[in-house]
Amino acid sequence: MKKIYLFLIMLCMGAAFTACSSDEDTTPSYADSNKFEPAADDNSELANYQRDFYKNTGTYLLFDDRGVLDVTYNMFSTSTSSYTYTYDYIEDFSSQKKAAEKVKESILKRLGVNSPFSIMIVDKIHAWTYNDGVLEAKPKKDPTYYLGSQCYVFSLEQGKAFSDPSFFDNLIAQIVLTKVNAKGDVFLKDFFGLIEDYDKYQYYDKEELDFPVGYDDDLARSLGFLRDGSKWYFRMKEYDVSDYITAVFTYTDVEFKEEFSAYPICIARYAKMKELIESLGVNVDGE
Numbered sequence: 001m002k003k004i005y006l007f008l009i010m011l012c013m014g015a016a017f018t019a020c021s022s023d024e025d026t027t028p029s030y031a032d033s034n035k036f037e038p039a040a041d042d043n044s045e046l047a048n049y050q051r052d053f054y055k056n057t058g059t060y061l062l063f064d065d066r067g068v069l070d071v072t073y074n075m076f077s078t079s080t081s082s083y084t085y086t087y088d089y090i091e092d093f094s095s096q097k098k099a100a101e102k103v104k105e106s107i108l109k110r111l112g113v114n115s116p117f118s119i120m121i122v123d124k125i126h127a128w129t130y131n132d133g134v135l136e137a138k139p140k141k142d143p144t145y146y147l148g149s150q151c152y153v154f155s156l157e158q159g160k161a162f163s164d165p166s167f168f169d170n171l172i173a174q175i176v177l178t179k180v181n182a183k184g185d186v187f188l189k190d191f192f193g194l195i196e197d198y199d200k201y202q203y204y205d206k207e208e209l210d211f212p213v214g215y216d217d218d219l220a221r222s223l224g225f226l227r228d229g230s231k232w233y234f235r236m237k238e239y240d241v242s243d244y245i246t247a248v249f250t251y252t253d254v255e256f257k258e259e260f261s262a263y264p265i266c267i268a269r270y271a272k273m274k275e276l277i278e279s280l281g282v283n284v285d286g287e
Contacts, residue, residue, distance in 0.1 A: 036060035036118050046093050053100060057108050060118035062151070063096050064089050084135065085146060088124035090156070096121070099156055105286070106168035107154075107175070113281040114179065116152040125155040145171060147178060166250060173249040176277055177242055183280075188241065191272045194265060195224040201234040224265035244273040248284055 037060060038047035046063075053061040065087070090096050099121045108115045125143050128135050146153040154171065161167045180187065192198045201223070206213055213231055220228040220235065226243040229235040235243065247256060247270055260266045274284055 035066055036062065046096060049093075049097060049100070053104070057104060057115065059108060059115050061100055062118060062120040063122070065120065084128045084130075085153070086126045086128065087120075087122040087153075088126075088158075090121065090123050099161070102161070102168065103154060107172050110172055110283045110286045111175070112283050116147075117149075118151045120151055120153045121156065122153065123156050124158055125153060145174065147175065169249045170246065173242075173246040176249070176280075176282055177245045179280060179282075180241065180245060180277065181238075187276065191241075191244070191269060191276060192237075194269045194272060201225075202237055205232045206234070207232070221260065221263040221266055224263075224269055226260075226266060241273075244269060245277065248274045248277060 037054065038044075038050050050061045053059070090099060103119060103121060108119075125146065126137070127142055128137055130136070142155070144155045144157055152175070156162070157167070185192070195201070200209065211219065215228050215231050217228050220226075223234070225235040225240055226247060227235060229239070251259070251270075253271075253274075256270050257267055260270070278284055
């Protein structure tokens with residue numbers, strides 16, 4: 001008897017569920033539509049180029065934030081950015097295409113497997129912060145890039161990107177620096193180890209190390225630093241790493257060896273840093 005009663009209850013519940021389901025609105029909500037790609041019915045020159053760009057690179061291409069994109073969103077962190085960003089957009093297609101091709105060759109091709117989910121290229125990034133509830137311009141220089149987990153934003157600095165030959169080399173160096181720093185000191189152990197007793201140059205001043213006080217690049221390079229830190233101290237670790245990453249992207253191997261031929265430790269550290277960067281899947285030479 002209990003089994004019959006239980007069966008009737010389940011039968012009624014099933015009928016009720018079926019009735020509710022038949023009344024549901026099955027019209028797609030588009031809540032999960034991809035905001036990073038052009039609308040399906042957009043057949044403009046730009047939209048078609050964006051589709052081809054994604055097919056060739058695996059990275060979505062944007063020229064505006066579409067009113068819904070939060071570039072500061074970080075899916076791996078509960079913290080929020082203290083800055084708000086606004087942009088001057090690139091309006092004409094020929095300039096958009098020129099910028100995208102340059103970023104593809106100079107940045108994405110070298111990043112390889114490290115390429116971001118999407119990129120947004122703008123003419124200018126403006127950073128703002130809240131001061132007692134009032135939005136104010138960030139006091140320092142506006143950024144040339146922002147690296148979010150969903151999107152990397154690149155600024156052309158109102159045309160400077162095309163007039164400065166080192167612009168994109170410096171840009172990718174900063175991107176790779178972020179990735180290297182995220183790996184921590186253990187990743188850089190062999191790089192630091194090429195300077196004997198490296199830590200003493202971090203903790204003691206020149207006088208304590210029996211070196212003359214004063215700014216001396218030649219002395220610094222003889223020890224393995226690309227430049228001196230100050231009159232009193234040698235280059236700090238964070239700047240030492242940044243110097244070499246920048247060198248890897250702004251010198252060819254031949255150029256570096258020629259300029260630093262008198263400093264064998266510098267040449268060894270340059271080669272080690274390049275090796276470490278390439279171990280991350282970055283194609284330094286972009287070939």
